[in-house]
Amino acid sequence: MMGRPKITVVGAGNVGGTAAQRLAERDQYDVVLVDIVEGVPQGKALDMAQAGPVCGYSTRVVGTNGYEETAGSSVAVITSGIARKPGMSRDELLATNAKIVQSVVKELIARSPEVILLLVTNPLDAMVHVALKVSKFPKSRVIGMAGVLDSARMRAFIAHELNVPGPDVEAMVLGGHGDTMVPLPRYTTVKGKPVSDLISKDRLDAIVKRTREGGAEIVGLLKTGSAFYAPSASAVDMVDAIMQDQKRVVPSAVLCEGEYGLKNVIIGVPVKLGRGGAEQVIEYELTAGERAALEASATAVRELCANVDRLMM
Incomplete structure (x- = not known):
C-alpha cells in the first residue's frame, strides 16, 4: 500500500x-480532496472510502480544508471557483476565479514544488495563464483541461448519429475552450474512417455547432449548475x-511559443502527455480556414488574458 503517488483535487x-x-476507483493513487467549506471534503472523502470495499478499491482518500496534506503531490487538479450561471458569460467569471486560482496555486506549489498543475476552472485558458504566472513553472507543468472534454462531446454526438460505440470515434478539437473552439472534422474518424465519408456536411456542421455550445446546453438544462460527469x-x-507516462496525444491547453504560428498564448493544441506533463506539442497540417479559426481563437484568448492582467494589478 505504501508509496502510491499522491493526486490532489482542489x-x-x-x-x-x-x-x-x-481517481479513488482507479486504485492506483492516494487522493487528497481540498475545499474551503468545512466538513464537505471530509464527508465526501469518508463516503468514498466506505465505497471502497464494495467497488474493490483500497485508495486512501483524505478530505481537508487546508493544504498540509497535499505536500508531495504529483498532480493537482484545480476545479475550485464559482460556476457559470445561466446567462453569465465566461468573462464574468474572470475576476473572481482568477483570485481563487492565484491563492490555490500559491498554497500548492509551496508544498509540492514538483507538482504538475491541471486546471479545470473556467474561463479555462485564462486560468492556465494565471497559474503559469503565479507558479513561474515551466510551461510543461501547467496544463488546461478543455480539449479532451470538447472532443468527448463531439465523439458522443457522432457516435449517437451513427449508432456506433463512443470509443470507436476519435476526434480532435483545438482552440480556446468556449465559443471560439476549433473542431477538426478532417481529423475526426470512426474506426479509422474519416467522419466526412459517413455524415453529410450539414449534419456534421450541426454537430460541430452543438459541440461548441455543449457546456451552455447542459447549464441551460440543469438550471442550477454545470456539467461535471464528462469534465471530471x-x-x-x-x-x-x-502518471502512467502514456505519451498519448490529447488536446490540452498549453502555452504556445511558435507552434501553429502562435506566439505567447495559451490555447488548446494536440499535446503528448507523459510523466513530464505536456511533453510536446504535436503540429497537425491545417487548412487555411482551420488556421484562421485558430488565429481568431488565439485573439479571443489574448483579450481574456489581458483582462485578467488588468484585474489582477
Missing part, C-alpha cells in the same frame, strides 16, 4: 468530488496519461 464541488471518486472523466483521463 474544490470538492460536483467536478472535484466526482474527479476524486474516479476528462480530467482523470489526463491524470492517467501523465
Whole structure:
C-alpha cells in the first residue's frame, strides 16, 4: 500500500468530488480532496472510502480544508471557483476565479514544488495563464483541461448519429475552450474512417455547432449548475496519461511559443502527455480556414488574458 503517488483535487464541488471518486476507483493513487467549506471534503472523502470495499478499491482518500496534506503531490487538479450561471458569460467569471486560482496555486506549489498543475476552472485558458504566472513553472507543468472534454462531446454526438460505440470515434478539437473552439472534422474518424465519408456536411456542421455550445446546453438544462460527469472523466483521463507516462496525444491547453504560428498564448493544441506533463506539442497540417479559426481563437484568448492582467494589478 505504501508509496502510491499522491493526486490532489482542489474544490470538492460536483467536478472535484466526482474527479476524486474516479481517481479513488482507479486504485492506483492516494487522493487528497481540498475545499474551503468545512466538513464537505471530509464527508465526501469518508463516503468514498466506505465505497471502497464494495467497488474493490483500497485508495486512501483524505478530505481537508487546508493544504498540509497535499505536500508531495504529483498532480493537482484545480476545479475550485464559482460556476457559470445561466446567462453569465465566461468573462464574468474572470475576476473572481482568477483570485481563487492565484491563492490555490500559491498554497500548492509551496508544498509540492514538483507538482504538475491541471486546471479545470473556467474561463479555462485564462486560468492556465494565471497559474503559469503565479507558479513561474515551466510551461510543461501547467496544463488546461478543455480539449479532451470538447472532443468527448463531439465523439458522443457522432457516435449517437451513427449508432456506433463512443470509443470507436476519435476526434480532435483545438482552440480556446468556449465559443471560439476549433473542431477538426478532417481529423475526426470512426474506426479509422474519416467522419466526412459517413455524415453529410450539414449534419456534421450541426454537430460541430452543438459541440461548441455543449457546456451552455447542459447549464441551460440543469438550471442550477454545470456539467461535471464528462469534465471530471476528462480530467482523470489526463491524470492517467501523465502518471502512467502514456505519451498519448490529447488536446490540452498549453502555452504556445511558435507552434501553429502562435506566439505567447495559451490555447488548446494536440499535446503528448507523459510523466513530464505536456511533453510536446504535436503540429497537425491545417487548412487555411482551420488556421484562421485558430488565429481568431488565439485573439479571443489574448483579450481574456489581458483582462485578467488588468484585474489582477
